[in-house]
Amino acid sequence: MKILLVGSGGVGAAFTAIAARRDFFELVVVADYDESRARAAVDALDDDRFVAARVDASSADDVAALCREHDVTHVMNAVDPRFVMSIFDGAFAAGADYLDMAMSLSTRHPEEPYAKVGKKLGDDQFAVADQWESAGRLALVGMGVEPGLSDVFARYAADHLFSEIRDLGTRDGANLAVHDEHGNEVFAPSFSIWTTIEECLNPPVVWEKARADEPDGGWFVTPPFSEPEVFDFPEGIGPVECVNVEHEEVLLMPRWVDAERVTFKYGLGEDFINVLKALHDVGLDSTTPVRVPSAGGPVEVSPRDVVAACLPDPATIGPRMTGKTCAGLWVTGIGKDGQERETYLYHVVDNEWAMQEYGHQCVVWQTAVNPVVALELLADGTWSGAGVLGPEAFDAVPFLELLTAYGSPWGQRDS
Amino acid sequence: MKILLVGSGGVGAAFTAIAARRDFFELVVVADYDESRARAAVDALDDDRFVAARVDASSADDVAALCREHDVTHVMNAVDPRFVMSIFDGAFAAGADYLDMAMSLSTRHPEEPYAKVGKKLGDDQFAVADQWESAGRLALVGMGVEPGLSDVFARYAADHLFSEIRDLGTRDGANLAVHDEHGNEVFAPSFSIWTTIEECLNPPVVWEKARADEPDGGWFVTPPFSEPEVFDFPEGIGPVECVNVEHEEVLLMPRWVDAERVTFKYGLGEDFINVLKALHDVGLDSTTPVRVPSAGGPVEVSPRDVVAACLPDPATIGPRMTGKTCAGLWVTGIGKDGQERETYLYHVVDNEWAMQEYGHQCVVWQTAVNPVVALELLADGTWSGAGVLGPEAFDAVPFLELLTAYGSPWGQRDS
Structure with a gap:
């Protein structure tokens, strides 16, 4: 598995610190608009599976080119949701699978925003779900902590x-x-x-x-x-x-x-x-x-x-x-x-x-740990699929077991 | 009485509209940093006792020069309290009396702002009260609605x-x-x-x-x-x-x-x-x-x-x-x-x-009516004094009677 991580802010940097302790991947390209920030995240790890790069997350072409340059298999989106569609489209163009932690943005109903539904979160992604499915590519959307x-x-x-x-x-x-x-x-x-x-x-x-x-x-x-x-x-x-x-x-x-x-x-x-x-x-x-x-x-x-x-x-x-x-x-x-x-x-x-x-x-650690767990399940084939899918489309048990194995157990309260 | 009104914003413009109905003064020079705003206030009145001028309220020299140019007897400060001291000093330099609706600014105690008193509102004005008194000049401070x-x-x-x-x-x-x-x-x-x-x-x-x-x-x-x-x-x-x-x-x-x-x-x-x-x-x-x-x-x-x-x-x-x-x-x-x-x-x-x-x-009308009443009492000699004085230094009855005569009665509730 070769991962392109787009964004090395709070959540992105925590993602690299968590992933560095695991062995399911060969490469993480840590990319940011501010390359010095990406380099700082990489330098903090002392692990040559991580390399820094610059990316313009608003450009699908830029994302696709970086995927091709590094033979990326999975694109991990860790920037703010204004850039979902360009990263999602860039991954598809390069034949990579895709994960994010927030979905494409909504647009409120122009006349009655609090009474009628406008364009919903994720609508732009679900609109092309059949293309992803036909191509056998997976977009695992909303895979942070909430959603995730x-x-x-x-x-x-x-x-x-x-x-x-x-x-x-x-x-x-x-x-x-x-x-x-x-x-x-x-x-x-x-x-x-x-x-x-x-x-x-x-x-x-x-x-x-x-x-x-x-x-x-x-x-x-x-x-x-x-x-x-x-x-x-x-x-x-x-x-x-x-x-x-x-x-x-x-x-x-x-x-x-x-x-x-x-x-x-x-x-x-x-x-x-x-x-x-x-x-x-x-x-x-x-x-x-x-x-x-x-x-x-x-x-x-x-x-x-x-x-x-x-x-x-x-x-x-x-x-x-x-x-x-x-x-x-x-x-x-x-x-x-x-x-x-x-x-x-x-x-x-x-x-x-x-x-x-x-x-x-x-808060950023809790957001970042979940996509690392998901990528590990995809890497060993425990989870697999094609199309635009949410986390609830997959078996929950191996996920919860692996999260616990990461040292971060979940809890259950019955009342 | 010849008045220099410094400031033709909300309160200043209301002052001119109220004063225009009275006959106790010969001249009001309506001065503003933005001369077009002063001119608009004057043009709205159709009364040749009002003339527009430009003034830099942050300059005591500029205020004094305008006083001398028009033989001003009373300076009425209607700008925000950052400019109190320059207008107050300019009036004194030109031998004019002075009125304001907010006093010189306070400075909080540097270490314990909510426990110890720093420089108080008006301290800079009261510090020179004896100079005003010796010169026989009056600064009637805090003469809006509150204070006033x-x-x-x-x-x-x-x-x-x-x-x-x-x-x-x-x-x-x-x-x-x-x-x-x-x-x-x-x-x-x-x-x-x-x-x-x-x-x-x-x-x-x-x-x-x-x-x-x-x-x-x-x-x-x-x-x-x-x-x-x-x-x-x-x-x-x-x-x-x-x-x-x-x-x-x-x-x-x-x-x-x-x-x-x-x-x-x-x-x-x-x-x-x-x-x-x-x-x-x-x-x-x-x-x-x-x-x-x-x-x-x-x-x-x-x-x-x-x-x-x-x-x-x-x-x-x-x-x-x-x-x-x-x-x-x-x-x-x-x-x-x-x-x-x-x-x-x-x-x-x-x-x-x-x-x-x-x-x-x-809100601006209620602030502006009070200094007009006070100026009328000073013009006819009902109120007189020298030094830096608050409104409570003068007899209240003629003020309250004249305010009522302006069509704006006050009230009393005993409980």
């Missing part, structure tokens, strides 16, 4: 725990905190604020098998931050307020797993929701440039870029962060024994452990 | 309602709302967001005659948004959450009126406080430039300027605004009859009335 491990949990629940599923509810929460040099807690998101604004302010999507007003069911949108609920997260994290957020699980799970309702709720917490609402109220979430003074005269800048510039780089906050992050799937329905059942399948990572063991903060 | 009318109320309460005052608590609240073309309420502050951030995020100041830890009392600072209370505003505005904010009344009232405690609380409301806190958490209140991409390459911009650029100009929102604004002083203590007394002295302006009657929105 959450989808593996869905398949596991359907195959081994439930005879009938009502809810497939991805629930993500954490008790992470970042402190300044004086020990005061500061506002410092652990993930790209640009992407967080994008996913949290887009209309959230839910899936329902049937609804009073739509007997045939399907996907539905709601206003941002809808249906708040307090979810009690395990391993000492405790209760966190969660709200609907647009996320790939809702688009993936109903294609392969039978359920009555599929949702994604993110434990943003009241403070973070207030910040996002305030940014939106003032118009600071916008990417449309505004005119402002500068020392060299008036300039035009994107408010969202200014927000990002005011905050610390998420890749740098690990040493000042404490707490745990939890990704998981809450499932309700009828168990294999015919009784009512409610189970939360989850994966918790402690930041202290991730920093000590890998030198990468827990 | 609130200080007049303090003097009125001490002279006519109370024999002993416990609290002098300025309380400001409103039920203003701004709607977009579809009728949806939007976030659109009625006052400069730059100044609002400055006053709301500076350490609030309170005055106490004595305190357990400081028997001699004095001025004390607190963290932003401290001591929240719900105050019930009159004339249908109703209850609004108010918090401590740094404001001139707290620095002025104790110099002339005897009380146990002097505070200023601003009815920002929970939503607005959340927005200000969020801006502060993210660092968007900062004026230190950050580096961001732009079409022409990386540029450096002040985050606070970007916030201002995302919001509508407060001077333009009048036609889309509804509701009333209330300025007032809540007083507690022993009444003239020896009984416990609690009285709120207030002034309410309805935006619909201000727009219809004057074409200026209620």
Whole structure:
């Protein structure tokens, strides 16, 4: 297996640190728009299976050329979702398989964005699924932690725990905190604020098998931050307020797993929701440039870029962060024994452990470990397939066993 | 009386519209950094007592030269408080009297900004009070609505309602709302967001005659948004959450009126406080430039300027605004009859009335009417004095009578 890793930011760099401990591949080409960043990730490893390169992720031709140059068999996309389609198309053109951790972007309905569904996450990728299938090529989409491990949990629940599923509810929460040099807690998101604004302010999507007003069911949108609920997260994290957020699980799970309702709720917490609402109220979430003074005269800048510039780089906050992050799937329905059942399948990572063991903060580490596991299953043939497939299209058991073998076990709570 | 009005923004333009209906002056030179804006204010009046000019408010020499050119007797400062000292010094140099609506800026204590007092609002002006007094010149400072009318109320309460005052608590609240073309309420502050951030995020100041830890009392600072209370505003505005904010009344009232405690609380409301806190958490209140991409390459911009650029100009929102604004002083203590007394002295302006009657929105109109009244009292000799004096240094009754004669009565609520 020869891998092209596109992107060596927080998640990409953690991917290389995790993969370097495994022996299922011959080569990882670590490519970034900023080649010095790719080189820094490679230099940190002291492993000659890793080489650095420059890539323009917005160019399918550039991605394809790099694949051909290195006889790449698998392209691993680790950049932000604006670049999904160019990397996906570049991999196909070069005859490589493809994995990502976020799918092609949605477009809101132009007139009624919170009432009608526009173009959905992943639609652009699924539109060409038959071409991938005919060519015998695999695009394994949404293969991070969420989407990714959450989808593996869905398949596991359907195959081994439930005879009938009502809810497939991805629930993500954490008790992470970042402190300044004086020990005061500061506002410092652990993930790209640009992407967080994008996913949290887009209309959230839910899936329902049937609804009073739509007997045939399907996907539905709601206003941002809808249906708040307090979810009690395990391993000492405790209760966190969660709200609907647009996320790939809702688009993936109903294609392969039978359920009555599929949702994604993110434990943003009241403070973070207030910040996002305030940014939106003032118009600071916008990417449309505004005119402002500068020392060299008036300039035009994107408010969202200014927000990002005011905050610390998420890749740098690990040493000042404490707490745990939890990704998981809450499932309700009828168990294999015919009784009512409610189970939360989850994966918790402690930041202290991730920093000590890998030198990468827990949120990016947890995202990166899952595609490494998936690639190892594809390398030894345990997983195989063709087309555009989500993680729930594959057997969950070997994945969960290998994740545990990586030193990062998952958990199950029945209530 | 010949007046130099420095600044023809929202408040300055409203000042000209109000003054134009009175006959106590011979001339108003309307001066602005942007001369076309001054000319627009003058052209709107059709009154040859008003002339437009250009002024650099940051230059005391420029202000003094303009005073001498027009034999100005009174300088009216209507620009933001960054320019107080240059205008104040320019008026003195030219032998003119001076009025403002906000005092020279504070500087927070460098090590313990929320526990120790730094340089206070107005300190730079009071430092030269004896020079003004010796020269027989008057600087009437803090003569808008708050500070201004609130200080007049303090003097009125001490002279006519109370024999002993416990609290002098300025309380400001409103039920203003701004709607977009579809009728949806939007976030659109009625006052400069730059100044609002400055006053709301500076350490609030309170005055106490004595305190357990400081028997001699004095001025004390607190963290932003401290001591929240719900105050019930009159004339249908109703209850609004108010918090401590740094404001001139707290620095002025104790110099002339005897009380146990002097505070200023601003009815920002929970939503607005959340927005200000969020801006502060993210660092968007900062004026230190950050580096961001732009079409022409990386540029450096002040985050606070970007916030201002995302919001509508407060001077333009009048036609889309509804509701009333209330300025007032809540007083507690022993009444003239020896009984416990609690009285709120207030002034309410309805935006619909201000727009219809004057074409200026209620918040800037309410600020501007008070210095016009004060100038009229100085012109006819009802008020006179020398030195750096607050509004509470003068008899309140003629002021309140003349304000009522302007068609804008004040109110009193005893509870």
